[in-house]
Amino acid sequence: MVEPPLHRVTLPNGLRVVLAPDSAQGASGQAPVVGVSVHYDVGFRSEPEGRTGFAHLFEHLMFQGSESLEKLAHFRHVQGSGGTFNGSTHQDYTDYFQVLPSAALERALFLEADRMRAPKLTEENLRNQVDVVKEEIRLNVLNRPYGGFPWILLPPVLYSTFANAHNGYGDFTDLEQATVDDCAAFFDTFYAPANAVLTIAGDFDVDHATELVHRHFGDVPAREVRSRPSFAEPFPTEQLTGVHTDPHAPLPAIALGHRLPDPVGELDQYLANIVLAAVLTDGDASRLQQRMVYREPLVVDVHAGCGLMGAPLDARDPDTFTLTAIHTPEVDAERVVAAVDAELESIAASGPTAEELSRVTSRWAASLHREHDRVISRTLDLGSAELIHGRAELISELPRRIAEVGADEVAAAAKALTPDARATLRVQPDSNSAGGAA
């Protein structure tokens, strides 16, 4: 396939723009849709102490009106133009995005520029969205088995600083104490144009889109962006353990967390870990599926991957290699861990086979093609790669770079995941709880 050529513009106010037009205009079934995203370089690792969950809460407020738009107008204009929208908060960034018929491109740019310039931050909307966010947390964490496992539960075991260890969804008491002035300070600190990347992908003309970007974002005033603090902290030097009692879980579970190489500065070593994770648990023939699910069997399911939020290359350093498994009460957690370690030692000693490497390569290439066939995924991956790596091109290079990872590098990655620098979190069911409906 022909990779879409990327175009870049940086506005005088510092806003970085990535343009990725469809490469094959007029191909069979090519749809006239366009994706627009804005990635701000602030995630929940940057939120202030005493304000856990604030970055995510603030994301909600960015949909609540601006100088030109009343509350609810943003949703109505996007959807009333035939589009869909959302936003999400990650460790190191917050994104906002729409997919619309391409005739609505200018409207999407207007909406994003308006809230970048002058969002309306009000007490009434803040209190309303605190309630909405609390319901989101009840839905996804408090009322659900394995809620927040492992992304909220594992970091406090593995990490020691507030930035890396705290709950990014937030404690209810912190959320309730958030003030409108906190919002103003957060906006002025982190939502400057020079702290953002605007991405447009899909069916559009580059020159026309560039003109529209200038028209709508050009007079968003420049504001100073302070240099980003490092969130680095030393690797653990001992085994770290934690236990969480889950009132809704029917079976025990375990999560192992290891520190990864720096995703930006040590990209090749990081990619070796992506391959390692796939060799361990991707597909029926993978090492741990074979051993732990089918041969022995120890677990109901097992999954390994890079990143805390379910996707690799989604955060800067420090990042986490995560392995999770749900097992029956008859199986000791120690046996689960021992089986993982045995396979890690085997890969560390002999590396994966050529056949294991090639299966990972083909599946990765295919899954990236498939993922990027969806305009929203393409838009968001380009934006986050530009923000975190400074290179949106990375997403189209990944299949080749994954294919270049050799057995020795995977062996080295496995060797680095040593038990004495690892966090182990055990989730145990609450023995007093029935779990299901009466």
Add this chain to the structure above:
Amino acid sequence: MTQATHRSAEEIGRTEAGPRPLPPLGEPRALRTPDVVDTELPNGLRLIAARHGVVPMVEARLRIPFAGEDPMHPARAEVLAETVLTGTAARDRVQVDTDLAAVGGELHAVVDPERLSFVGSALSSGLGTLLEVLGDALTGAAYAADEVAGERDRLVERLAVARSQPRVIAREELQRHRYGDHPFVREVPQAADVGQVGPEDVRELHARAVLPRGATLVLVGDIDPDTVVDEVTRILAPWDAAGTAAELPALPRLQGGDVRLVHRDGAVQSQLRMSAQGLHRTDERYPALQIANLSFGGYFSSRLVENIREDKGYTYGAHSSFEFTRGNGTILVDADTASEVTAAALLEMRYEFGRLALVPPTAAEVESARQYAIGGLLTSTSSQSGLASMLSTLAACGLDHRWLSAHPDRLREVTAEQVAEAAQLYAPTSFTGVVVGDAAKIGDQLRALGGVVLP
């Protein structure tokens, strides 16, 4: 962390130039209709193949009607779906995965009360391999004793995990409440039944029910629809049998009535699940109902979401959607709310039902919903996987790609009067449903509200 000196919220929210006007929409660009072949193969299988998109991939959706009246059917069907891709005479489980991996492929089987589905994808250069693995499983799945035993045991554990999910509990209770013991309600098999399923049961079910006649295979991607017909015909020719795949018996018409409260110990949130009789996709009033439904709760800019989320903060999400079975359609409305506001949310939901039926959507509401429906169709079918799933869903209703390409015009022609008429289906008396939550916390509120049967 944040700056000590910053502007106030009021200063941030205004600029010297003041508010700006919303720019108009540009000229709509036309969708290039995909090249599609829709044909029946000699073995009775319907094949729909479409060339779509630019990535070198192909998506496959095989949908086999798979209904069964026997109370043990759901357990057998579930074990069959879990083991159909675990080996044949030609390939063991590892070889199946290895052959698929070589072409960047994935293939999974899932079953529900209506159908057995195979969902797959591969690099388009590997379509032959994907079809061979699929054909091998369809004609020669071995159901080895150890694979069946292993999957059966894991399934029992997975069912425990599934039934601890509030949404699964709520769905199961709603199904029972709506349809009693109709086979449609048996979506999650009973662990005790699964424990009794042996290899012979699964082999017998496969031979009897995994049939090409009545089934549909959809292929979408970087393929030539014409030449692919020959390839599929050749590779799937051995999949041949008399008989026709079994359709689910018709559902009874849904009647409105009391909501049932289901107790869930220790719940901090409640699941509200309401349902009413709707229309089938093939009904000429369907496009109007689609617009009425969006206005009610079918998208974010709807009455229900603006009320119980954006005004009152009772929920993270509220939704109104359709569920289609052959010849039938129902309306499903859901929201999850904190225990403290559960009854209040149900009250608002009922209020919005009544309001939609009595105060029909305004011209602006109709226009917004219309644009959203048209745009959503465009977006959701712009990817290969989206188009494949859509064509497969339509085929189950007896519809094809021509229905799909004509649907935007159908939506454009809907009048406000037709929407108002469709909105009558939302009369509060048409709905019934369940609330799953902690009865100790929400029982009194719901009793006071009325129309709720308590445990």
